[in-house]
Amino acid sequence: MSQFRYISPKTKEEVLKILEEEKSEACIVAGGSNVLPYIRDKIIPPKLLLDISGIEELNYIKKNGSNWRIGATTTISDLISSKIIREECNILCQAAEQFADPLVRNKATIGGNLADASPAADTAPPLLALDAGLEVESKGKKREIFLKDFFLGPRKTALQDDEMITGINFKSDSLNKPGCFIKLGLRQAMAISVVTVAMVLEIEENRVKDIRVAMGSVAPIPLRLFNAEEFLKNKHLNDDLIEEAKNKVYEEVNPISDIRASAEYRCYISGILFKRALEKLTNQTS
Amino acid sequence: MKKTEIEFTLNGKKKKVEVKPSDLLINLIREELYLTGTKYACGIGECGACTVLLDGEPVLSCLTLAITVAGKEITTIEGLAQDEELHPLQRAFLEQGAVQCGFCTPGMILTATALLKEKPQATEEEIRDYMRGNLCRCTGYVQIIKAIKSCTTGGEN
Numbered sequence: 001m002s003q004f005r006y007i008s009p010k011t012k013e014e015v016l017k018i019l020e021e022e023k024s025e026a027c028i029v030a031g032g033s034n035v036l037p038y039i040r041d042k043i044i045p046p047k048l049l050l051d052i053s054g055i056e057e058l059n060y061i062k063k064n065g066s067n068w069r070i071g072a073t074t075t076i077s078d079l080i081s082s083k084i085i086r087e088e089c090n091i092l093c094q095a096a097e098q099f100a101d102p103l104v105r106n107k108a109t110i111g112g113n114l115a116d117a118s119p120a121a122d123t124a125p126p127l128l129a130l131d132a133g134l135e136v137e138s139k140g141k142k143r144e145i146f147l148k149d150f151f152l153g154p155r156k157t158a159l160q161d162d163e164m165i166t167g168i169n170f171k172s173d174s175l176n177k178p179g180c181f182i183k184l185g186l187r188q189a190m191a192i193s194v195v196t197v198a199m200v201l202e203i204e205e206n207r208v209k210d211i212r213v214a215m216g217s218v219a220p221i222p223l224r225l226f227n228a229e230e231f232l233k234n235k236h237l238n239d240d241l242i243e244e245a246k247n248k249v250y251e252e253v254n255p256i257s258d259i260r261a262s263a264e265y266r267c268y269i270s271g272i273l274f275k276r277a278l279e280k281l282t283n284q285t286s
Numbered sequence: 287m288k289k290t291e292i293e294f295t296l297n298g299k300k301k302k303v304e305v306k307p308s309d310l311l312i313n314l315i316r317e318e319l320y321l322t323g324t325k326y327a328c329g330i331g332e333c334g335a336c337t338v339l340l341d342g343e344p345v346l347s348c349l350t351l352a353i354t355v356a357g358k359e360i361t362t363i364e365g366l367a368q369d370e371e372l373h374p375l376q377r378a379f380l381e382q383g384a385v386q387c388g389f390c391t392p393g394m395i396l397t398a399t400a401l402l403k404e405k406p407q408a409t410e411e412e413i414r415d416y417m418r419g420n421l422c423r424c425t426g427y428v429q430i431i432k433a434i435k436s437c438t439t440g441g442e443n
Contacts, residue, residue, distance in 0.1 A: 032350065036331075053354070106344065
């Protein structure tokens with residue numbers, strides 16, 4: 001491996017100070033399950049590795065009234081073992097349980113999964129469907145970026161060189177409705193997704209009152225399907241309508257072909273998974 | 287690159303070593319401390335052969351920088367047996383014929399110890415789910431699952 005300096009600060013303030021001084025020279029690492037293979041393959045040549053995994057103040061899952069906050073270094077295993085995530089934010093729990101394997105989940109963090117900005121990031125679709133925002137900080141400055149505006153392309157984000165994700169937030173109102181996450185991979189373990197879908201659905205008198213859909217691995221970024229959502233809102237769900245909505249999905253997705261699947265197959269499957277998610281959630285609500 | 291001295295516990299014993307920031311835990315364990323039970327296979331966290339316990343949790347030593355284990359406790363396959371007495375999982379793997387070429391075995395057993403600690407009554411489905419990241423290229427999964435199941439409370443022999 002190439003050589004680099006290594007610092008493991010114990011506080012967020014220390015990290016922000018180092019980021020201000022080093023800017024793009026520094027590479028933040030937490031779990032290391034993305035960063036270390038990237039260094040090995042010379043995709044990133046860091047001069048300084050800034051290890052934030054030991055910063056206690058960034059590891060939390062908090063619910064205050066209807067406001068949820070999850071710290072950036074919360075691991076995927078932390079999400080699975082959290083009682084309130086399981087009981088009250090199950091859509092995220094479902095995604096965490098299908099994430100890689102227990103060995104990776106013990107180290108991989110939710111902040112790292114988002115900052116990596118892979119179109120296949122498993123925590124992104126459920127968080128997009130929950131209208132999540134990212135708490136982003138640099139020295140002396142805080143801002144919030146909606147997750148839907150955060151991803152700019154594969155491995156490209158709206159983060160500046162001196163900024164870090166400190167937390168993720170969302171509101172409970174989307175959690176009172178049934179939600180589901182479906183992942184299609186080439187196998188169950190350690191699969192990078194072919195297509196994923198996360199959906200939150202509220203039906204009132206057989207009408208779609210609220211729907212939020214996001215998909216992974218169907219576009220250069222994890223994608224919120226606003227057009228398909230708008231199309232379904234306030235309509236009576238029936239088989240014909242679902243078929244029409246699938247066409248909206250086909251229009252919105254823009255997948256690539258790679259070793260896992262062809263673009264045509266991904267496009268086709270995105271409609272199928274969309275329909276499956278709708279059927280799963282309507283069966284739960286009826 | 288400058289070396290840093292770190293101290294950590296390896297299989298119950300304190301170790302003091304000098305490492306470079308880029309040194310991987312697997313290389314430290316195998317090449318500096320000569321414990322070759324931990325296996326190097328894919329090197330990118332896909333196969334589980336390099337699994338060790340870090341403060342009791344199974345992690346991939348090929349994706350862990352040695353410098354990050356300062357102050358922590360590492361258990362490798364060499365640390366499971368008590369004197370001459372094998373760990374129940376090691377005995378079960380032998381009894382069930384769950385070892386073929388043996389390359390995945392250390393990782394399998396370490397992940398399984400963490401599983402049994404978390405879920406002593408794990409069902410077959412739970413075992414398969416938890417072991418999903420440890421690959422056996424001889425595909426001896428049936429015996430591996432059987433061996434782990436035999437160590438659960440209420441597991442068959």
